[in-house]
Amino acid sequence: MSVRVGIWGFGAMGRGIAKMLHDKRNVTVVGVCDNAEELLGKKLEEFGRFSDVTITDDIERVFAAEPDVLFHATDSFTADSYPKVKKALENGIDVISTAEEMAYPYANEPALAESMDQLAKENGARVLGTGINPGFVMDLLAIALSGAVIDIDRIEVERVNSLSPFGPTVMREQGVGLSLEVFRERQSRGELAGHVGFKESVHMIAKALGYEISRFEQQMEPIVTSVDRKSPYGEAKAGHVAGIDMKAQGYVGDEVFIDMRHPQQIEPEAEGTSTGDYILIKGTPEVNLSIRPEIEGGLGTIATCVNAMPLLLEAEPGLKTMIDLPVPRAFTTAPNIRKN
Amino acid sequence: MSVRVGIWGFGAMGRGIAKMLHDKRNVTVVGVCDNAEELLGKKLEEFGRFSDVTITDDIERVFAAEPDVLFHATDSFTADSYPKVKKALENGIDVISTAEEMAYPYANEPALAESMDQLAKENGARVLGTGINPGFVMDLLAIALSGAVIDIDRIEVERVNSLSPFGPTVMREQGVGLSLEVFRERQSRGELAGHVGFKESVHMIAKALGYEISRFEQQMEPIVTSVDRKSPYGEAKAGHVAGIDMKAQGYVGDEVFIDMRHPQQIEPEAEGTSTGDYILIKGTPEVNLSIRPEIEGGLGTIATCVNAMPLLLEAEPGLKTMIDLPVPRAFTTAPNIRKN
Numbered sequence: 001m002s003v004r005v006g007i008w009g010f011g012a013m014g015r016g017i018a019k020m021l022h023d024k025r026n027v028t029v030v031g032v033c034d035n036a037e038e039l040l041g042k043k044l045e046e047f048g049r050f051s052d053v054t055i056t057d058d059i060e061r062v063f064a065a066e067p068d069v070l071f072h073a074t075d076s077f078t079a080d081s082y083p084k085v086k087k088a089l090e091n092g093i094d095v096i097s098t099a100e101e102m103a104y105p106y107a108n109e110p111a112l113a114e115s116m117d118q119l120a121k122e123n124g125a126r127v128l129g130t131g132i133n134p135g136f137v138m139d140l141l142a143i144a145l146s147g148a149v150i151d152i153d154r155i156e157v158e159r160v161n162s163l164s165p166f167g168p169t170v171m172r173e174q175g176v177g178l179s180l181e182v183f184r185e186r187q188s189r190g191e192l193a194g195h196v197g198f199k200e201s202v203h204m205i206a207k208a209l210g211y212e213i214s215r216f217e218q219q220m221e222p223i224v225t226s227v228d229r230k231s232p233y234g235e236a237k238a239g240h241v242a243g244i245d246m247k248a249q250g251y252v253g254d255e256v257f258i259d260m261r262h263p264q265q266i267e268p269e270a271e272g273t274s275t276g277d278y279i280l281i282k283g284t285p286e287v288n289l290s291i292r293p294e295i296e297g298g299l300g301t302i303a304t305c306v307n308a309m310p311l312l313l314e315a316e317p318g319l320k321t322m323i324d325l326p327v328p329r330a331f332t333t334a335p336n337i338r339k340n
Numbered sequence: 341m342s343v344r345v346g347i348w349g350f351g352a353m354g355r356g357i358a359k360m361l362h363d364k365r366n367v368t369v370v371g372v373c374d375n376a377e378e379l380l381g382k383k384l385e386e387f388g389r390f391s392d393v394t395i396t397d398d399i400e401r402v403f404a405a406e407p408d409v410l411f412h413a414t415d416s417f418t419a420d421s422y423p424k425v426k427k428a429l430e431n432g433i434d435v436i437s438t439a440e441e442m443a444y445p446y447a448n449e450p451a452l453a454e455s456m457d458q459l460a461k462e463n464g465a466r467v468l469g470t471g472i473n474p475g476f477v478m479d480l481l482a483i484a485l486s487g488a489v490i491d492i493d494r495i496e497v498e499r500v501n502s503l504s505p506f507g508p509t510v511m512r513e514q515g516v517g518l519s520l521e522v523f524r525e526r527q528s529r530g531e532l533a534g535h536v537g538f539k540e541s542v543h544m545i546a547k548a549l550g551y552e553i554s555r556f557e558q559q560m561e562p563i564v565t566s567v568d569r570k571s572p573y574g575e576a577k578a579g580h581v582a583g584i585d586m587k588a589q590g591y592v593g594d595e596v597f598i599d600m601r602h603p604q605q606i607e608p609e610a611e612g613t614s615t616g617d618y619i620l621i622k623g624t625p626e627v628n629l630s631i632r633p634e635i636e637g638g639l640g641t642i643a644t645c646v647n648a649m650p651l652l653l654e655a656e657p658g659l660k661t662m663i664d665l666p667v668p669r670a671f672t673t674a675p676n677i678r679k680n
Contacts, residue, residue: 020490136488140667144484147668148476148635150360150643208669285636285643289629295488296625303490303625327480327667328487329548 002026003313006067006093008084009074010034010055013098016302017071018050024331029053031062059084063091069309072097076196078109082116085127089119094312095127096305102129103139104200104321106207117319128312128320132300133159134197137277137291138260139204140322145279145287146209152283155205158261160275161294162268163243164231175222176234176266178241183222194220194244195262202250202258208323213258215251220244223265231266242266307331342366343653346407346433348424349414350374350395353438356642357411358390364671369393371402399424403431409649412437416536418449422456425467429459434652435467436645442469443479444540444661446547457659468652468660472640473499474537477617477631478600479544480662485619485627486549492623495545498601500615501634502608503583504571515562516574516606518581523562534560535602538588542598546590548663553598555591560584563605571606582606647671 005021007014010032021027028051032044035057044050056062062070070088075081078101085102088095105113120127129135138157146152163174170176173193175183186192198218206213225242229235236242243265250258268275276292311325322328345361347354350372361367368391372384375397384390396402402410410428415421418441425442428435445453460467469475478497486492503514510516513533515523526532538558546553565582569575576582583605590598608615616632651665662668 023491132488141484143669144481144667146670147647148472148640148643149670150639150646151363152670152672208667209672211672285639287631287635288633289631291627291629293628295627299490299625300488303488306490307487323667323669325666327484327548327663327665329483329663330486330489330492332492332549332551 002028003069003309004028004030004065004067006031006033006062006065006070008033008059008062008070008072010036010039011073012298013073013301013305014071015047016298017073017306018044019048020302020306022049030065030067031056033057033059033062059087063088063093067093069094069096069313071305072099075099076193077101078105078112082109082112085116086119089116089123089125089127092123092125094125096308096312097127097129098131098301098305099129100131100134100196101200103131103134103197104204104207105129105319107199107203113319120319121317124317126312126315126317126320128308128322128325130304130308130322132295132297132304133262134200134204135322136300136304136328137295138197138262139201140328141277141289142279142281143205143208143323144327145281145289148285149281149287150284152209152281154257154259154282156259156278156280156282157201158278159294160268160273160278161264161297162275163234163264163266165298167233171234174244174264175241176243177236178222179239180222180224180241183241187220192220192244195246195264198246198248198260198262201260202248204321204323205258206250206252211252211257213250214253216248218246218248220246223263225271227270229267229270234266236266303330304328342368343409343649344368344370344405344407346371346373346402346405346410348373348399348402348410348412350376350379351413352638353413353641353645354411355387356638357413357646358384359388360642360646362389370405370407371396373397373399373402399427403428403433407433409434409436409653411645412439415439416533417441418445418452422449422452425456426459429456429463429465429467432463432465434465436648436652437467437469438471438641438645439469440471440474440536441540443471443474443537444544444547445469445659447539447543453659460659461657464657466652466655466657466660468648468662468665470644470648470662472635472637472644474540474544475662476640476644476668477635478537478602479541480668481617481629482619482621483545483548483663484667485621485629488625489621489627490624492549492621494597494599494622496599496618496620496622497541498618499634500608500613500618501604501637502615503574503604503606505638507573511574514584514604515581516583517576518562519579520562520564520581523581527560532560532584534584535586535604538586538600538602541600542588542590544661544663545598546592551592551597553590554593556588558586558588560586563603565611567610569607569610574606576606643670644668
């Protein structure tokens, strides 16, 4: 199998995907599209051990290089992703998207999901959204654990992570350093992103387990620090906002069946919070899982996307989610598949 | 979908499977085969809320009831399972087996695996071996986690469980209560079962990740207690054997790539051992998972077998393993699929 790959979006995710793919035998990055001025006209090799592909802002030039698969890493929402995904599918190109909502587009955009499924089938192509979360920790892994359980009463998932490794954009989106007043103001204007993906995770779990979600709710609260905290790109004085605590509940009937929490903040250790991924399946038998520290978000998203590629290429055409594919697995650099 | 089920073997696993299936809408147990004298001629309803099916020692009578799927719960080894699986497949019946080696029969019985695959395809049927271990904790779950990892150096898996809930057969097979001398004697005669399944787990992981195992090794050591221990069916005085500690290594090239440990003993807490399932993926990013306590083995095996049924029924004919199917998931008793 020789796979030709295009990449749309050459930020941290796109670059990480290119780097990971570089180590695979019989995979070639044939085109990269990004419209950031500082990237245009640069060759991939300036970013490491990559090929001499030149970064372009014209996706048609990437399509002209005839990729089999396009990694799409420019958006968070399905509505923004849709025109790009559509173009790729119409060219018969498979798509793997990092967009959070694309992990389960049926949750927020059922009509667009249906349309992508049709387009993919008409063109003999496949489309998948994945990433560490949504796509893996708070949904796929909980689903996998449920496979060892006889009766399920309730699923509780928590991902506690640190924002300290992230840059200025994330600090701004997560309100780090703001006073409580300014946080509330920005929150009311919808300027704080928080986590995108709860609804996707909840609906993916429900679909896999054969439940109907009767109600979905989500809350966003500031994490106010009682001590001064400082990370490379963020700072929160005592009494100010160190991050965002988000919660969501998926109801079946009148009861919460899926309960999620995802607090993100700089320097969580400053007040004794240790990071980790936690899944509790209440039922028979009860399953109580911890991953400590949490699976690192950036690396994990790159890995889930690239590792999904061989499985997606073997799937039937259409819109896929992680529950349609065989269990995830590393697409390794094992000696027998290492480049040369 | 209305599914007719047969069960071959009505011990703890077979009964648990019948009980779990009873709660599913559109699933009917149509026949049970077991040759234990105390079971023959009894009706299933004597064992709970089951149907009026009469237990028989003639599998042909079960086949005559035209099951779609047969749960096979009478063996540990592929060689012993093969004639039974063959009969079912020749009748066009899908098989789900609790036999440990059947979780990945290519590891120890590649010719029989090939033959079952052929038979299944010729008869439009499917065959799957699964269970909590092998089949889930020490293989499938490690494989799933590897899907979130960019580079893997090594996989370490440990399952620390208690034998206290088990009965006299397990006590005997695991050497509980023996002096060290007698343990060594029985071990040398091959009379101590220990854990069956390391080789299957190691080869399943390697296959999923695209590695070749160059060497497989396995060790069995007694767990000698320094305090008196007592469980409902077992007793080990200080200085005697409380259980068996088993280890295995799967090499890639000259290096251990997969390292497994599975100590099983009565009353592990007596000397400060707490039970759990542990998976450490050394690589980028590192993933360090704990499930505490361990997923209960009996319930977990019943669950993995029954939960696999809907996924197996939708697969192409042939011999399947857990890595060929979509990610495991609970086959729930959700309101929308609850009986009546």
